[in-house]
Amino acid sequence: MAKATPKSKKTTKKPASNPNLKYIKWFWITFASGILLIAIVFLLASMGVFGEMPKFAELENPQNDLATQIISSDGKQIGTFFKENRTPVQYEDLPDFLVEALIATEDARYYEHSGIDARGTLRALFFLGTKGGASTISQQLAKQLFTGGSRNKFERYTQKIQEWVIATRLERQYTKDEIITMYLNKYDFLNQAIGISSASRIYFGKNPKELEIQEAAVLVGMLKNSSLFNPLRRPEMVRERRDVVLAQMEKYDFITVPEKDSLQALPLKLDYSPEGHSDGTATYFREYVRSWMADWVKANPKGKNEDGEQEFFDIYRDGLRINVTIDSRMQKYAEEATQEHMANLQKEFDKQEKENKTSPFRDLTKQEVSSIIKRAIRTSARRAKMKAQGKSEEEIVASFDKKTEMKIFSWKGEIDTIMTPKDSILYYKQFLRSGLMSMEPQTGQVKAWVGGINYKHFQYDHVYQGARQVGSTFKPFVYATAIDQLKLSPCDTLPVSQITIPVGSHGVVENDWTPKNVGAKYSGYLSLKAALAGSVNTISARLMDRIGPAPIVRLAEKMGIQSNILPVASIALGSVDLKLSEMVGAYSTFANQGIYTKPVMITSIEDKNGTVLYQFVPETKDVISKEAAYVTVNLMEGVTQSGSGVRLRTKSRTRYDYKNVITGYPYEFTNPIAGKTGTTQNQSDGWFMGMVPNLCTGVWVGGDDRATHFETVTFGQGATMALPIWGLFMKKCYADKTLNVSTEAFERPENLSIAVDCEAYKSSQKQEEALEDEFGF
Structure with a gap:
């Protein structure tokens, strides 16, 4: 039997091995490891391994020091108290082009990412930062809020990772609009301008909503590095940076090419208005508010903290809103009037002092x-x-x-x-000082407050701190008391002759008192109206002698004067020292038909959320009758009709011969004005108190020491020293029709029994005399 042949083995070819396989495998292992490592790094960062991370509550409510705002009655911010001068704004308060400039320059894909810009990050890594950084607006905010500066490169890298984590959390917690608002509210623009609101005011004198495109571009340009792009130190660099911002806006189709070209052609124009405590408007008033708030804070605690300790408001951190009565427009006019006249008056004083061997x-x-x-x-x-x-x-x-x-x-x-x-x-x-205060008699609201010529160098407040001798401005209190008690008429006459008040009478204990008139005129009779207009001392003394000093002092106290007034005869001529704030409050009683309204400066206080913490309650009291108040006002109208205040009616500028210096102004007022000038011994103090129906304004001018004064009464009287400031201030107020300062007559009481029409009064007296002669009445 034939042997079977075995089957031949089937040979299979092994595929050729890929020499790159191991590299691919290691690439993916490395990539996966890198991703895992990054994930671990971010996890570790979020756990706070690289530094403390903000808690959820902190992300929800980041803590910023907020400036307390002082808001005028017309809605303007006139000052702040701050550790950081930050006034927050809402997104709605930001103009569209400001936001567009920010996005175009700092984060073009802002609305496409979730805190981290992948494209920008890869570009920064690939080019090693040479083609722009990768920080998004959210990351920049994260850095400002929570990470701060770094000491070395490693720390900077770890902080960058922290910023990424925080940025993504911010994006989940806030809307895009809220993040932009927080970023702009947080950034430090230098020169005490923290946040976009402060920066807009300080560099351009505007609120953010009022900015123009080129101004917004300047501020956005500063976001890159405000120390480098500082408008006060490097204006050319700032302009170049502004033009880059405008070019970015055109690149991203926020503006057209022609708009960009026209805006880049504009010069850099700043309106720098520093907001330090000694800078800006209403500096003396703001110091009063600061002092008032210090007392209020102590008396009005916030409540208790977690440890059961009492907490108090901090006006430098808590972002309170203090609503005040000052009108920013009137305040501006008052400061301008003071500056204009005092600079002029000082020139004259300095020239006269050259001949004074004991100057000043x-x-x-x-x-x-x-x-x-x-x-x-x-x-x-x-x-x-x-x-x-x-x-x-x-x-x-x-x-x-x-x-x-x-x-x-x-x-x-x-x-x-x-x-x-x-x-x-x-x-x-050697510098003459001044003070001005203006208030509404009916409401007590103080509308302007100028405590001196320059708060930085002269911090003593001559409105609220300084008490100076008032001179003849005290005489209306004497006349008002006599009218109230004796029902005297402005038309009644008294002899001008000298009067001697003996020792011991009316508080005079040392010597007989015989007051003198300026010019030593002592013959004839004068009406009360003419006597007050001419500030005749002997008639004031006669009135005081008839009623005594005690009722005059009581009246002054009822009208809000708290300074001590001794009940002596010499107060008839104004020997007492009083504050300007007291005088304005008291005079306002006359314009308010005999009702005293306590001056008010602060109307309400709100916390940063708008909750009202304080609301003022008006304080008023009846002091004298409407009739007596109106008759006193009528007497003071005579001062501006024929007395020392008549220059308020002049049409031409008053010139004085001494060195040909102009110290007068063409006021040309035609409306009813009641007022009184005051000049003290040796011309140390000059006063003018002036009223129209809805505004009472007082002005004082003098030296820091009473021995600093003009040599003669030509320049040293109230009509020359103080009245011009009142006139300039009122002229500016009348020019501003939005203020509605009254030009009307003072309100006359119904059934007025005291005669104020002196022509009719004389005619009736003659008729009575004729009847008496004819019928023997």
Whole structure:
């Protein structure tokens, strides 16, 4: 049998091995490991391994220090109290082109990503940052809110990872619009401009909503690096950066090419308005508010914290809103009027002082001058600071004789100089000071408050702090008391002759008192209206003698005067020292038909959420009858019709011959004005109190020391020193029709029994005399 042949084995070919397989395998292993590593790194970052991460509650409500705003009665922000000058705005308050400029420049794909721009990140990694960074707006906000600066490269890398994590959390927690708003509210634009609202005001004098495109482009350009692109230090660089922002806006079709070209052609135009405590408007008033708020905070605690401790509001951090009565327009006009007149008056004073060997004082001995300097040293801020540093009294006194660099005030701007602190005391003593306060008699709301000529260099407030001798501006209180008690008419006459009030009478205890008239005129009779218009001292003394000083003092106190007034005869001529704020409140009683309304400066306080924390309650009281108040006003109208205030009616600028300096102004007022000038002994103080039916304004001008004054009454009287400020202020107010300052007559009471029409009064008297002669009545 034949042997079977075995089957041949089937041979299979092994596929050729791929030499790249192991590389592919390692690539995917590396890639997966990289992804895993990144995930672990992000997980570790979110767990706080690389640094503390914000809690959910912190993301929900990031803590920022917010400035307290002072808001005027016409809705303008006139100041802030702050640790960081940040005033938050809502998204709706941002102009569209500001948001568009931000997106075009900082994050073109802002609405497409969720916190991290993948394309931008890869581009930054590939080109090592040479073609732009990868930070989105959300990441920049994360850095501002939670990470801050880094000390080394490793820390910067870990912080970058933290920013990515926080950015994605922010994107989940907030809308895109809210993130933009938070970012712009947070950024520090330098020069105390933290946040877009402060930056808009400080660099351009506007609210964000009022910005123009090129102005918005400047602020967006600063977001890259506000220290580098600082408009005050590098305006050319800032303009170039602004043009880059405008080019980006055109690139992403937010503006057209012609619009871009026309905007880039514009010059860089700033309206720099610093907001430090010594800068801006209403500086003296803001210091009053700060002091008032310090007392209010102590009396009105927030509540208790988790530890059961009492918490108090912080006006520098809590973002309160203080609504005040000041009208920003009136405040501006008051400051302008003060600056204009005081700069003029100081020129004249300086020229006259060149002939004064004891300048800036008059009628003082060397010993008295030395006493003034020593007193100024004792009360100086420099001494207080050195005392706090533990310096001895000898060291402190010696330092006032050592020359040092300093900035000093001048009417042409600050001057850098070198002088001793003692010399600077004498330098500042030569400047005349001033104060102005204006309020609505019916509401008590204070509309303007100018406490001095420059808060940075002269911080003493001559509205609320300074009490000075009031002179003849006190006489209306004397007349009003006499009218109220004796029912006298402005048309009644009294002899001008001298009167002597004997020792012991009406509080005069040392000598007989025989007041004198200016010009020593003592013959004939004058009506009360003419006597007040001419400020005749002997007639004021006669009225005081008939009613006594005590009722006059009581009336003044009822009208809100709190300073101590001794009930002595000499108060008839204004020997008492009073504050300007007291005088304005008291005079307003006359314009308000005998009703005293306590001056009010703060109407309400709100927290950052708009909850009302304080609401003022008006305080009023009846003081004198409507009739007596109206007759007193009628008397004071005579001052501006024929007395020392008649220059308010003039049509031409008043010139004085001394060195041909102009100190008068063409006011040309034709409406009813009641007022009274005041001039004190040796021309140390000049006053003018002026009223129209809905506005009472008082002005004081004088030296820091009573020995600093004009030599003669030509310039040293209230009509020359203080009245021009009132006139300039009112002229500006009348020019602004939105203010509705009254030009009407003062309201006359019904059934007025006291005659105020002197022509009719004389005619009736003659008729009575004729009847008496004919019938023997």
